[in-house]
Amino acid sequence: MYKVASASEYLVITGVGIPDIKIAKKAWVLPGQCCAIFDVSPVNYTFEVQAMSAEKLPFVLPTVFTVGPRIDDNASLLKYAKLISPHDKLSNHVKDLVQGIIEASMTMEEIFRGTKEFKQEVFEKVQLELNQFGLLIYNANVKQLVDVPGHEYFSYLGQKTQMEAANQAKVDVAEAKMKGEIGSKLREGQTLQNAAKIDADTKIISTQRQGEGKKEEIRVKTDVKVFENQREAEVAEANAELAKKKAGWAREAQVAEVEATKAVALRDAELQREVEMMNALTQTEKLKAEFLSKASVEYETKEIAKINGEAVRGLQPKISIWTNGDGGEGGAMKEVASVYKMLPPLFKTVHEQTGMLPPAWMGALPDSNNVN
Template sequence: MGPPGAVVQDISSVNYPFEVQAMSTEKLPFVLPAVFTIGPHNMLSNHVKELVQGVIEGETRVLAASMTMEEIFKGTKEFKEEVFEKVQFELNQLGLLMYNANVKQLVDMLGHGNFSYLGQKTQQEAANQAKIDVAVAKMKGEIGAKERDAKVAAANAELANKAWWTREAKVVEVEAAKVVALREAELQRNVEIMNAQTRTEKLKAEFVEIL
């Protein structure tokens, strides 16, 4: 209770449910279901509801008319936020404040399936993109495998080439050793022949002296 003669105002807030019908720039209709909590409640509830409904419907329809249905569908969150901002601005001019706005999913009007179609389209696009991503990943994997195989083949070829040169070098080394050994054997044989001839000559000389 206030002092005698005072005017008591109700500053409590009230919930106002709405189902705003709007159309996109292509004239495609949809419904924006929402519950707005508005205060202070210092006017007749019905009068406030009429004012709020007029503001919400007007701002929603103006904004929707500037966007395509696909833009509204893909930017639902941004669309709702912009509606709230415009509605709040207009309510402020009336001395009202929007405490809360509970907005449900945008829905098609009866007999229209625009959001359903866009939802299916988005799912199909996502499925197609997933297939593309899988195909690209598979292709990259195959290219990577081929590159790895090519690197392995090149490394194996290099190892085989090194092994061949190593074997060739070993063969040359062995052949050279054989040549040296044969040469040494030949020299040794010549020395032995010369020594034998020398001994023979010496024996002949000694035999002649005895005679």
């Protein structure tokens, strides 16, 4: 048949086909096999162990142990199934087992003052012995140690502790009172010291602030003065630059005025020269016209004279002109001499103006070095 264990139970199967035992939560139980169910939930065991300290003083150790099989280890579970599960877990079997293991090994003082350490030592010793049965101490609680009748060690020790506590309380109260009075005086002194220190710090900070304010005022005034000096320097530089420019402009104006005056003078001179040139040309043209007119008249007179002379020479006359040589106005040769004197200057002027030379029969240009 098919067997199933509850949450806190296990199946122990023995018999055909199983060399030792088989532990399972559910399994088929075959013919020739035997199946038993054991509970693995832990159980609380209360002990009042008659123990003895290292000083050979008897005492009662009230303890409560929560013990159960170790289910997280298969080997421990097998040990429990073989050795403990056949017995009733509420019987004295496990209780006698645990009680026989407990043994005190600490001094009374250590037990009384260090229950936690004593508990830990007892726990370790008991657990070491229970391992061979597959049992685990889930919890252990050591209660207040109790004297054995006729041996009131813990009572006296407690009274001693109480007296020590009371005396210590009185000392603590006196010390607290002393500390309170001293603390009060210290607080008052510290209050006065702190007030004086705060006043001194306040004065120092006030002086520092005043000094900083004064320094800031001086710095601002200095910056203002520097700025004013810079502005004055910039203004002076601008004035100097303006004066330079004005001087340059005045110099340029003077130069322009001089140049204008010179230009006017030069233009005046040019115009004067042009006027003189025009006058010279006009005079030249006038002289040229006069000289040409006279030359033409003289020339025509000379052709005519020549023609007449040729004609007379063909007749071969014998003509002689006589003068008295006084050069008077009525002399015949004076007019002829005047005409001949005018010819050289006329020829020169014509040559300069037109580049034309007189005919060879009329004579040559006078030498400029010999003209009177």
